[in-house]
Amino acid sequence: MPMDTLKLHLEIVDWMMTAGQMIRDSFTTPLTITEKSGYRDLVTDVDQGIERFFIEQIRRNYPEHKILGEEGQGDRIVSLEGYVWIIDPIDGTMNFIQEQGHFGIMIALYKDGVGLLGYIYDVMNDRLYAGIKDKGAYCNGRRLSVLPEKSLSQGLLHINGNTLLRATPAIKAIAKKSLGTRSIGAASIEAISVFTGRAVGYITYHAASWDIAASMIIAKELGIGASKLDGHDIDLLDSKHKIVLGSERLRKEVIEHLAEDV
Numbered sequence: 022m023p024m025d026t027l028k029l030h031l032e033i034v035d036w037m038m039t040a041g042q043m044i045r046d047s048f049t050t051p052l053t054i055t056e057k058s059g060y061r062d063l064v065t066d067v068d069q070g071i072e073r074f075f076i077e078q079i080r081r082n083y084p085e086h087k088i089l090g091e092e093g094q095g096d097r098i099v100s101l102e103g104y105v106w107i108i109d110p111i112d113g114t115m116n117f118i119q120e121q122g123h124f125g126i127m128i129a130l131y132k133d134g135v136g137l138l139g140y141i142y143d144v145m146n147d148r149l150y151a152g153i154k155d156k157g158a159y160c161n162g163r164r165l166s167v168l169p170e171k172s173l174s175q176g177l178l179h180i181n182g183n184t185l186l187r188a189t190p191a192i193k194a195i196a197k198k199s200l201g202t203r204s205i206g207a208a209s210i211e212a213i214s215v216f217t218g219r220a221v222g223y224i225t226y227h228a229a230s231w232d233i234a235a236s237m238i239i240a241k242e243l244g245i246g247a248s249k250l251d252g253h254d255i256d257l258l259d260s261k262h263k264i265v266l267g268s269e270r271l272r273k274e275v276i277e278h279l280a281e282d283v
């Protein structure tokens with residue numbers, strides 16, 4: 022039976038609003054912080070609680086769906102067959118802990134590997150970005166315009182901080198060709214900069230599937246996209262992704278520059 026897209030959309034918006042409020046409320050209580058791979062890779066009890074919240078909603082309403090969650094409370098996903106939810110409960114956990122800002126919630130729904138619905142909630146600015154397959158991209162319900170085919174020299178370029186630390190000559194050449202580089206520390210917020218036309222692109226060597234799944238759906242509705250830096254298609258079953266987000270023109274430019282690096 023085909024899913025009722027409008028019903029799903031309204032449910033997800035409601036979950037996102039509740040999750041955002043849970044995060045804002047959490048600022049009054051001390052965080053429990055745990056290291057994952059190291060002292061720069063952290064998870065808090067709030068990240069885990071928000072992921073649990075989404076999983077409970079999905080299991081209650083759609084028990085047959087599969088869930089890939091960053092904090093590991095969902096399913097072990099070995100195939101993209103059927104309905105698959107991809108959740109990053111707090112993207113930019115370091116910013117959440119240190120700045121109480123510049124972080125987002127991301128959730129995406131795929132069916133047989135095709136993106137249906139993608140959401141990024143910029144919690145502290147109360148802006149919810151949504152991409153609905155073949156129906157456009159929206160910010161707080163207002164439709165966003167399709168983006169122009171901009172090149173590197175026409176705007177700011179977001180580059181992931183760890184990618185910059187390992188900058189090769191080709192990455193430096195790309196950075197110099199842009200109007201300037203920016204690095205926020207949250208893939209969600211960097212993607213929003215591209216979606217709103219404040220930046221022309223975002224490059225990262227360090228994206229997991231939950232860092233890009235929602236953005237890929239929103240990007241498509243805005244006439245742009247994400248590509249692997251070797252030019253191939255992104256496979257969400259891979260654990261790490263080196264990607265560029267932007268117009269086709271920009272992605273081509275970046276991939277050509279990087280041909281010697283990847």
Ligand code: IPD
Nearest residue numbers: 111112113114181206207208227
């Ligand atoms: C991280 C942020 C960061 C990026 C990392 C991500 P997390 O997400 O998006 O900007 O550099 O690659 O893992 O761990 O805070 O959800």
Ligand code: CA
Nearest residue numbers: 091109111112
């Ligand atoms: Ca996260």
Ligand code: CA
Nearest residue numbers: 109112113232
């Ligand atoms: Ca993330």
